[in-house]
Amino acid sequence: MPRTIQIRDVDDEVYDALAQRAAEVGLSVPEYLRRETKRLAARPSIGEWLERTRRRSGAQSPRDTLEALDELRGAWPT
Template structure:
């Protein structure tokens, strides 16, 4: 069952910005906030993302990654020009 969330003490300038953004998207402020809350809830927190990515073993060294990027980019233009 859907839940109701109430946010109190929103500064006038913050609410005005939310109203402008909602109007630009053709939705109400509650709909804009519902979309943003859904988007936020679907993404991992920073702490969760760090936990997930810390477990991945590195297959190459930093030097190897930089060398690969340099090879991919090609020669750098002469900086003296």
């Protein structure tokens, strides 16, 4: 069931900027904010993102990365 969110005391400058962005994409302010809140909710929190990056294996060293890039780029011009 959809919920209602109400935000009070939004500065005029903030509202004007949101209205401008909404107009640029052909949306009303509520439609624009609905889209942006969906996008925001889909992103991981900082804690979740940090946890994911900690779990990545660090099997490759910076040297391995540089060697792979050199291999992709090919020989240096002489």
